[in-house]
Amino acid sequence: MNGQRVNAGGAGRTGGSSRQPLLRLENICVKFGFVEALKSVNLDIGRQEVVAIVGDNGAGKSTLIKVVAGFLQPGFGHIYLNGEEVVIPSIRAADRLGIASVFQGQEFCDNLNVAANLFLGKEINLGGVRDDESMNSRARSVMKTLSSAIRVGSPISSLSVGQRQTVAIARTLLNDPKLILLDEPTAALSVMQTAEVLSYIKRLRSEGRTVVMVCHDLPDVFAVSDRIVVIRQGRITGVHRTVETSYEEIIAEIAGVATEHEYEEITEDPKYSSMVRQRKRIDRTMSAALEESQAEDDGYWAGNE
Ligand SMILES: Nc1ncnc2c1ncn2[C@@H]1O[C@H](COP(=O)(O)OP(=O)(O)OP(=O)(O)O)[C@@H](O)[C@H]1O
Numbered sequence: 001m002n003g004q005r006v007n008a009g010g011a012g013r014t015g016g017s018s019r020q021p022l023l024r025l026e027n028i029c030v031k032f033g034f035v036e037a038l039k040s041v042n043l044d045i046g047r048q049e050v051v052a053i054v055g056d057n058g059a060g061k062s063t064l065i066k067v068v069a070g071f072l073q074p075g076f077g078h079i080y081l082n083g084e085e086v087v088i089p090s091i092r093a094a095d096r097l098g099i100a101s102v103f104q105g106q107e108f109c110d111n112l113n114v115a116a117n118l119f120l121g122k123e124i125n126l127g128g129v130r131d132d133e134s135m136n137s138r139a140r141s142v143m144k145t146l147s148s149a150i151r152v153g154s155p156i157s158s159l160s161v162g163q164r165q166t167v168a169i170a171r172t173l174l175n176d177p178k179l180i181l182l183d184e185p186t187a188a189l190s191v192m193q194t195a196e197v198l199s200y201i202k203r204l205r206s207e208g209r210t211v212v213m214v215c216h217d218l219p220d221v222f223a224v225s226d227r228i229v230v231i232r233q234g235r236i237t238g239v240h241r242t243v244e245t246s247y248e249e250i251i252a253e254i255a256g257v258a259t260e261h262e263y264e265e266i267t268e269d270p271k272y273s274s275m276v277r278q279r280k281r282i283d284r285t286m287s288a289a290l291e292e293s294q295a296e297d298d299g300y301w302a303g304n305e
């Protein structure tokens with residue numbers, strides 16, 4: 001099936017004016033049997049922004065981005081892209097609409113090189129023959145976009161976990177998407193690898209793309225996002241501009257606590273105390289590693305503060 005545009009439901013929802021959000025989710029509901037993974041979720045995502053989705057295990061974060069990625073169909077609700085209602089029945093359909101995604105456990109063919117893995121299932125053919133030259137040259141240009149030093153002829157098996165994540169992100173760029181969805185892009189990465197992936201995310205934004213990322217690691221969220229969306233038990237409980245919120249506010253929302261006393265209590269809970277501790281490692285290392293890309297993005301920040 002195609003990624004289809006359907007007749008826009010409400011007044012004023014025709015056309016793709018830049019005043020429209022890039023993506024609008026309206027009343028999205030997803031059920032797995034009796035489990036209500038998403039309960040009437042409403043969310044607008046703008047152009048050229050990085051939005052972090054945070055929440056506890058099982059909160060519904062992955063489900064939310066799977067709905068936009070075309071992995072899952074909502075039981076109820078509407079999705080608008082540039083103001084027009086769309087249905088996204090598959091990943092290919094999402095691809096056609098300019099939506100790309102990277103989920104955990106990305107599969108690669110270990111016996112192939114980076115370029116071949118980038119084009120897995122999307123090989124360029126010329127007169128019925130695989131056009132390696134075009135693929136290598138396009139692969140080099142995508143890697144250059146990310147300013148990555150990974151050589152496209154390297155066997156994928158020789159890459160670190162962080163470099164594989166880079167290749168997974170690079171793969172999303174082949175179709176020049178406007179919206180990129182990342183599920184836990186920094187999970188299992190070292191601090192330096194994380195900093196590298198975060199700098200790619202910022203680069204994608206400076207090119208005019210929007211990134212929505214699910215992330216457990218609050219230092220990463222605060223390092224890179226423009227807005228933070230908190231999901232709790234299938235509902236959005238908060239949407240914040242990152243510069244206007246605090247770790248404490250986000251942790252309290254994730255845990256669903258409202259008073260200072262309750263907050264003190266949850267900081268004793270091992271699950272949340274590690275988040276609180278993370279705040280302290282905010283990261284001379286991370287900011288040092290990000291400094292380089294920060295200089296590049298200064299123009300962006302100056303225009304957005
Ligand atoms: N395919 C599925 N079948 C049944 N239940 C599911 C399925 N996928 C998710 N769920 C349930 O839906 C709820 C939301 O899951 P989801 O994976 O979106 O959470 P999450 O916020 O991404 O959690 P995590 O941080 O653990 O990745 C959970 O209760 C989960 O058990």
Ligand SMILES: [Mg+2]
Binds near residue numbers: 061062063214
């Ligand atoms: Mg998840």
